Amino acid sequence: MAQGPPIIEVVDLYKSFGSNQVLRGVNLAVEEGSTCVIMGTSGSGKTVLMKHLIGLLKPERGQVLVEDEDIVPMGPEQLALVRRKFGMVFQGSALFDSMTVFENVSFPLREHTKMTEAEMRDAVRHRLQIVGLNGVEDKYPADLSGGMRKRVGLARAIVLDPKIVLYDEPTTGLDPITTDYVDQMILDAKRALGVTSVVISHDVASSFKVGDTIAFLTDGKIVAQLPPKKLRQSQHPAVKLFLSSWFEKYD
């Protein structure tokens, strides 16, 4: 399953908010070109962990290595350079609601490249095709369905050809058909662009479908990071409880 050296490595990460200790020594390695799903119950700190990967939060202790560079002590300018390696798809899409789809997807191009308007049109059309959208460039986010917004969010995340794409709960709140579509979209993006993906999810079916490895987060720690089939045989009580309750219901 290993596809390359770790592109992201989290070492002994601690984070608390007030008296609430959310992360208690997280260790995680994501290999280049792979899809790692961080799975856990709601409120287990998955999103907090993901925000550390891109430097949106600073830990109290520990390291976050991106291509062997620790991003924890970095200032805003250095972090901005590191963030160019990332694309992020937010749970609620986080599209700019005052902008059209074209303006949303072309936003990173406008900010970081010197492309002409025509080149931007081509680049945006190409990325929208990858995520299976056509003819929506002039629509506003409010005119799109939840699934379409997710896809526009992915198109925006991959428009600068990042090395790593982070997905925050990509299938939460979607119907089963759209969930399947979003799963396929993650797999297609990986296939078409060869990116490393980190997916935050508590959706077992999606996680097993898209993940090369699944890291299980509970009590502020990653207690298992295994390929999906091996995770199913894990003897860790929290993993067993989480998976058995799902498989009993749906298997």
Next chain:
Amino acid sequence: MANEVEKARPRPNAAYLAVEQLGTRVNDTVEELGGIVSLGWDVARWTVRPPVRVENIFAQLDFVGVGSIFIVMLTGVFSGMVFAHQSSRAFLLFNAESLVGPTVALTLTRELAPVFTALMVTMRAVSAMCTELGTMRVTEQVDALETMAVNPVQYLLVPRIFAGVVMVPLLSMLFNTAGMAGAYVIAVYLRGISAGTFINRTQQWLDPEDIAEGLIKAVVFGFAVTLIGCYKGYNAKGGAKGVGQATTQAMVAAALAIVMLDYIVGVALH
């Protein structure tokens, strides 16, 4: 067991609770002031760094400035009219109606124009800024900017605060003009003061320093109200309710800041 512990613990008296509450309020206020000053410093740093987003700056100049012209002029006209009306009645008692023009002019330029303009801009533009930024914060649009390696302070806040600093003084000058026009109509056409007296006496008493004082105040108010609105919106939490609370707090804080800064700047300039 827990109940026994509860019983054994002495009940805090009312004075203790009042002091505790006061301490919490003072602590929160100091923390908030620290946050606003720190954000102001961030804005100053990011203003002088490239890239300069001319389009964003003009959009905000248009929104804060051009969009407020009508309401500011309307407020100005009526302020000038009511002030001329009241002062002419008072001056009539001493046969000193010739002082209506300079009295209105001095009051408008030094006090009313910057204060009322800043209040109008706060109500019309800063409330919208606060709500927009708050909504962007709670829907993760601000986080999205950061993940795209775009500094949100530079992209969102700098153009808004710059527009406040530039446009509030300009609008304040418009307020003066509209206010004097309104005062002229009341004084000359309704109270029978001669046009020559109104204009000559105003020119005689009004110094450039008076206009400068009003402009300095307007710059300070423009910076303060947009900074407060941006701070509250940028740090909004907790969905629609949180955004609503942030906007209410921003309006109250901005209005208080105008009144307090009016006194502080007035004293500092004399």
